[in-house]
Amino acid sequence: MANISARNCFSGVVGKVETGPVNARVELTLAGGDRIVAIVTHESVEALALVPGVAAMAFVKASWVLLLAGGEKIRFSARNHLPGMVVSVEKGAVNSDVAVRLTGGSVVHAIVTNGAVLELGLKPGAPASVLFKASHVILGVPA
Amino acid sequence: MANISARNCFSGVVGKVETGPVNARVELTLAGGDRIVAIVTHESVEALALVPGVAAMAFVKASWVLLLAGGEKIRFSARNHLPGMVVSVEKGAVNSDVAVRLTGGSVVHAIVTNGAVLELGLKPGAPASVLFKASHVILGVPA
Amino acid sequence: MANISARNCFSGVVGKVETGPVNARVELTLAGGDRIVAIVTHESVEALALVPGVAAMAFVKASWVLLLAGGEKIRFSARNHLPGMVVSVEKGAVNSDVAVRLTGGSVVHAIVTNGAVLELGLKPGAPASVLFKASHVILGVPA
Numbered sequence: 001m002a003n004i005s006a007r008n009c010f011s012g013v014v015g016k017v018e019t020g021p022v023n024a025r026v027e028l029t030l031a032g033g034d035r036i037v038a039i040v041t042h043e044s045v046e047a048l049a050l051v052p053g054v055a056a057m058a059f060v061k062a063s064w065v066l067l068l069a070g071g072e073k074i075r076f077s078a079r080n081h082l083p084g085m086v087v088s089v090e091k092g093a094v095n096s097d098v099a100v101r102l103t104g105g106s107v108v109h110a111i112v113t114n115g116a117v118l119e120l121g122l123k124p125g126a127p128a129s130v131l132f133k134a135s136h137v138i139l140g141v142p143a
Numbered sequence: 144m145a146n147i148s149a150r151n152c153f154s155g156v157v158g159k160v161e162t163g164p165v166n167a168r169v170e171l172t173l174a175g176g177d178r179i180v181a182i183v184t185h186e187s188v189e190a191l192a193l194v195p196g197v198a199a200m201a202f203v204k205a206s207w208v209l210l211l212a213g214g215e216k217i218r219f220s221a222r223n224h225l226p227g228m229v230v231s232v233e234k235g236a237v238n239s240d241v242a243v244r245l246t247g248g249s250v251v252h253a254i255v256t257n258g259a260v261l262e263l264g265l266k267p268g269a270p271a272s273v274l275f276k277a278s279h280v281i282l283g284v285p286a
Numbered sequence: 287m288a289n290i291s292a293r294n295c296f297s298g299v300v301g302k303v304e305t306g307p308v309n310a311r312v313e314l315t316l317a318g319g320d321r322i323v324a325i326v327t328h329e330s331v332e333a334l335a336l337v338p339g340v341a342a343m344a345f346v347k348a349s350w351v352l353l354l355a356g357g358e359k360i361r362f363s364a365r366n367h368l369p370g371m372v373v374s375v376e377k378g379a380v381n382s383d384v385a386v387r388l389t390g391g392s393v394v395h396a397i398v399t400n401g402a403v404l405e406l407g408l409k410p411g412a413p414a415s416v417l418f419k420a421s422h423v424i425l426g427v428p429a
Contacts, residue, residue, distance in 0.1 A: 006352050044363035116147075163307035
């Protein structure tokens with residue numbers, strides 16, 4: 001495990017890599033088959049040697065994760081959208097830390113406002129999806 | 144209303160779309176005339192069929208919004224900068240949830256540190272602007 | 287000082303600027319010699335006249351900063367990675383505000399979960415690095 005404050009860490013294998021002049025789009029396929037998309041700088045792709053087939057990790061801070069509840073009424077631009085079930089809600093004064101177990105087994109933490117917890121009916125056992133932008137994913141490889 | 148934890152949801156019509164190899168820049172004109180700029184993946188523009196004239200929504204998590212108070216001493220790279228007035232401050236142990244009513248009428252929520260609330264004099268009635276990066280905006284279209 | 291809620295403000299001089307069709311990569315060299323990398327829109331580079339040699343500021347919200355503790359076991363895609371030492375931890379119900387003094391003297395604030403504070407052993411005097419993505423940096427120039 002990495003010594004990093006990010007609460008969400010996914011291990012996988014790099015898939016397709018598309019490179020532009022500034023940024024690059026990198027796919028990571030997780031053990032359970034889920035796919036995570038990351039936008040990182042072109043520079044990072046080279047520095048970390050991110051090519052198809054290498055093992056890599058994806059880190060996502062809990063405050064960068066959005067939660068969705070109920071049926072799909074909207075399609076989102078955010079490239080990472082994984083379904084699951086709420087397993088715990090730790091409530092603070094303004095925000096709550098909501099843990100969602102994904103279909104593949106990973107647990108994802110999201111920091112959302114208490115207002116959102118109430119409106120979306122987020123409580124253990126409730127279905128919920130996690131949503132995060134590709135540009136909010138940090139990739140890592142063993143040093 | 145979307146079943147999403149993001150506290151800030153703007154409805155509008157897609158304007159100019161500029162596409163690069165990895166990312167695209169999408170303008171959204173709100174009912175009140177305000178303009179929001181989003182950077183999303185090229186892939187999302189195609190998947191959501193984001194072309195000029197279609198209705199779309201922009202979602203911005205409260206923790207991705209910065210607040211500005213007082214006169215303009217600095218010009219920022221963040222493409223979204225909307226003026227308004229503080230309508231409420233809900234204080235937690237570390238962070239506060241500050242609601243700002245924009246000139247156009249929309250209310251935007253920002254989670255900022257209690258230190259910032261104090262330093263900027265954020266209280267109901269005080270003028271404040273909201274600031275967020277184009278790369279922090281998630282776009283959505285009806286499913 | 288800017289009237290902005292972002293807890294982290296760095297002053298420096300613009301170095302290399304690389305421009306793509308949508309985004310641009312801008313380097314900022316701080317007084318102490320540290321280098322910060324920002325991804326902003328191509329439009330911002332032009333609007334703010336960001337060219338090598340001009341003075342500029344970088345703003346990073348505390349909730350966009352990750353913390354690393356212990357030896358380096360992983361190399362990250364995030365382009366900004368600055369070593370330092372924890373100087374204070376202000377604990378809330380869910381999150382803590384951790385202040386890290388960088389080698390160059392600047393103090394950086396990070397909002398991380400209480401779970402991370404515990405696991406990483408973040409307390410005054412402990413070594414820690416701050417990590418943030420180039421796409422999470424906002425640049426500013428005097429108005």
